[in-house]
Amino acid sequence: MDFIDLKTQYKALKEQIDGRIQQVLDHGQYIMGPEVKELEKQLENYTGSSHCITVSSGTEALLIALMALEIKPGDEIITTPFTFIATAEVIVLLGATPVWVDVEPDTCNIDASLIEAAITPRTRAIIPVSLYGQPADMDEINTIAAQHGLAVIEDAAQSFGAEYQGRKSCNLSMFGCTSFFPSKPLGCYGDGGAIFTNDDALAQAAREIRVHGQSKRYCHSRIGVGGRMDTLQCAIVLAKLGRFDWEVEQRISVGQRYSKLLEQAGIPQISVRPDRTSVFAQYSVFVENREKVQADLQQAGIPTAVHYPVPIHMQPAYKHIPCRSSLQHTLSVSERVMSLPMHPDLDEATQQRIVQALADSCRRSTI
Template sequence: MSLPFIDLKSQYAALKTSIDARIQRVLDHGQYIMGPEVKELEQALATYTGAKHCITVASGTEALLIALMALDFKPGDEVITTPFTFAATAEVIVLLGGVPVFVDIEPDTCNIDASLIEAAITPRTRAIMPVGLYGQVADMDEINAVAARHGLAVIEDAAQSFGASYKSRKSCNLSTFGCTSFFPSKPLGCYGDGGAIFTNDDAMAQASREIRVHGQSQRYTHTRLGVGGRMDTLQCAIVLGKLERFDWEVAQRLAIGERYQQLLAELPASLNIQRLVVRDDRDCVWAQFTLSVDHREQVQQRLQEAGIPTAIHYPKPLHQQPFYQRYGQGQSLPHSERAARRVMSLPMSADLAPAQQDSVIQALIAATRVSA
């Protein structure tokens, strides 16, 4: 039997009693939109991150979009971001008429290279949008310092890094806005789409709350442009259920990720399997456990034959995508391009057993030797 890439079934089995009861409670009271679980989850998430405000929204994409709208983002405004991310990061900028400006990544973490950001700032730059790729937060202190020097906002795309820590602070409480996703495969996921915005700014929080309900400051009083961006009560109830063991899951992810790293460190250098570096002042919740290999397609095929699923996050950087290359303007971003050719993600879940990890690594060794 093939190993699951993400084991949501084991997670549900462990939480079934609580999740089922919370879902039934919503079915009983029938408040499917903005029911009491919405506020309960927002309070719980704000407490978890330490942020003053949490605003749940329909998806991680919606979180980024609403954050930009709250900043009164205008057509032609620029946002500096990474090209090595899911399209949603740049998508929301373009949807509002803005321009994504791509700078390259650090080759060892695959996160945006903070040292390259300042040179990309122009009079039209409005914000910086770093991504906590694979579950590790970017160099937020350095990014915030650049932003402060130039009067810019920072929006942390924490779709993959919720639960991670950076210098003893939680992801989503590190900048102007933190935006995360509760897509089912994320470290903290629901059973559909969902997301959240975090901020310590009262005005930004109020704007975000109004924007998510079509710009209403009160019912049928539309004080600003908005969207239908609410997170369903049922999905909030599910996340509340999952929060009950989230601290345990984060600890497991850290331990399983570290064990993967140690097992990989023991492999012969001739296999040319490169691990991601986790900086000493932060951790990684491994939304995907990702490494780099040569001959990736052949390695993936061999692993598939051995019952080991893999994925690629991401096979083509945004500045080379058919739509977004117009913003890259032919620029060369070599670290992003090399990563896109070589990255591969292995099975990763809080419930992944040591024996399963061992099977993955043994299959990886065999696959890389045959493909070399």
């Protein structure tokens, strides 16, 4: 059993993917070829954003967004410690300081009600993470940011395709940043990502930063990075876009089936708020005795994963950053969360097998 089944997806899209790759091989423009602008235009249309800037990874998307905002040493960025390391990594790389805010215990997204108390005169931005495929409370976060003159960057690495109150993830704040890592809901076959914004000046800054700060060839008007997305990877995402709406529908359907089966089995799972959707980049549950449960499922031929076992504020490289609150929910969920196999082609019989094995293990682990 595959945790994420990319092979079945490729079989369904083989003709389109192979054809797109061949087109790139034929024209030979491997860097900033025509597929780059074509993909950006299609992603703008999909999200409703005015600007899409493709970049080399989701991490680079966050870094370039912060650089476009001219984040500097001494600045503070409010975010969550319960996320992939990249969210905090880019803050520290620019010499700024991440300020940790605890998560909601049922969604594992940042608790918007705690953000305002974390704001200081040095705060410049808020980075909520749309964890597991579900946006955070973006309206509340945007309102707080507007009241304090702060930028909001949605870390939407796991949520491309999800909606919040009828609007697409990546078009919910000043910046939206996503990843096309192969395991993401919309993935390429390597690294890739994108930045979305409706601000013309910020979009221009991001475009220049991704090509070493160039405003025109050999004129470097700002500090930049080598952050372009390869033409071949753009071509692969273009080929996958034709199936993406169906895949989002399937992800939601698979997630709803999981929820129903797990409720019947009495196993708690991540809550999805009624005013938004999740694309379930991971489908995660809460279990006690996690290592034992994982071992039981592995013996039954069922792969699992943990996103994330060690919060960022407890990582060796980040322990020097002070915590201003207890982060009790972050600590609790990091010890109990576990992800199950999840992909658009997951059939109901396989889901029933997974949930039955999980229920059996949880029952044994409590005896």
